[in-house]
Amino acid sequence: QVQLQESGPGLVKPSETLSLTCTVSGGSISGYYWSWIRQPPGKGLEWIGYIYYSGSTNYNPSLKSRVTISVDTSKNQFSLKLSSVTAADTAVYYCARVLAAGTSPYYYYYYYMDVWGKGTTVTVSS
Amino acid sequence: DIVLAQSPATLSLSPGERATLSCRAGQSVSSYLAWYQQKPGQAPRLLIYDAFNRATGIPARFSGSGSGTDFTLTISSLEPEDFAVYYCQQRSNWPYTFGQGTKLEIK
Numbered sequence: 001q002v003q004l005q006e007s008g009p010g011l012v013k014p015s016e017t018l019s020l021t022c023t024v025s026g027g028s029i030s031g032y033y034w035s036w037i038r039q040p041p042g043k044g045l046e047w048i049g050y051i052y053y054s055g056s057t058n059y060n061p062s063l064k065s066r067v068t069i070s071v072d073t074s075k076n077q078f079s080l081k082l083s084s085v086t087a088a089d090t091a092v093y094y095c096a097r098v099l100a101a102g103t104s105p106y107y108y109y110y111y112y113m114d115v116w117g118k119g120t121t122v123t124v125s126s
Numbered sequence: 127d128i129v130l131a132q133s134p135a136t137l138s139l140s141p142g143e144r145a146t147l148s149c150r151a152g153q154s155v156s157s158y159l160a161w162y163q164q165k166p167g168q169a170p171r172l173l174i175y176d177a178f179n180r181a182t183g184i185p186a187r188f189s190g191s192g193s194g195t196d197f198t199l200t201i202s203s204l205e206p207e208d209f210a211v212y213y214c215q216q217r218s219n220w221p222y223t224f225g226q227g228t229k230l231e232i233k
Contacts, residue, residue: 044213044224044225044226044227045170045213045215045224046224047221047222047223047224058220060221061221062221094169094170096169099172099175099181110160110175110176110217111158111217111222112160112172112175112215112217113162113170113172114172114181114182116169116170116171117169118168118169119169
């Protein structure tokens with residue numbers, strides 16, 4: 001059973017770069033799309049972006065200038081960097097897998113998240 | 127961005143009752159809509175995808191319907207564990223967006 005675990009600093013100073021890593025266990029990162037989603041305190045969900053295991057990415061235009069998502073297949077990990085953070089970036093950050101049907105390499109991707117990490121809280125404060 | 131408006135914001139019902147949650151899209155999303163359940167302190171859980179398909183392991187009391195701009199999540203008979211926040215999400219146009227959520231609370 002695939003499990004995801006986010007890791008990274010829980011406190012980031014304003015104007016600095018937020019860096020998180022998601023480790024995939026119980027399965028391979030290959031063949032799938034992987035996402036970062038965030039949820040500000042008491043608010044709804046925002047899709048930050050996603051990455052294919054081969055490295056192609058798609059970012060939310062509202063964050064595109066500040067976001068980089070990368071993948072390391074040798075470590076079964078993918079990562080998020082968000083630069084120039086402000087208090088508005090304070091949130092629970094989730095990594096997740098995009099739902100896929102079929103068999104590798106002929107997957108159909110539904111672009112909903114079927115496996116989620118537990119989330120990690122990141123606070124932006126000096 | 128496609129705005130998804132969920133209603134009501136809060137729904138108060140008792141166990142055993144039927145719950146009907148609504149999600150309305152600002153433009154047609156065809157059938158490309160999902161529903162998630164989120165409990166406090168937990169990640170969301172995928173319930174329904176592409177409007178009416180139940181995700182793996184989801185009980186049959188959860189059902190989805192709709193297409194275009196109007197969608198409904200129905201829980202036929204509420205169990206105590208069903209009280210949570212429910213979100214809809216569209217995958218028709220990037221950026222894929224979520225509704226603001228409906229809180230289903232015990233009456």
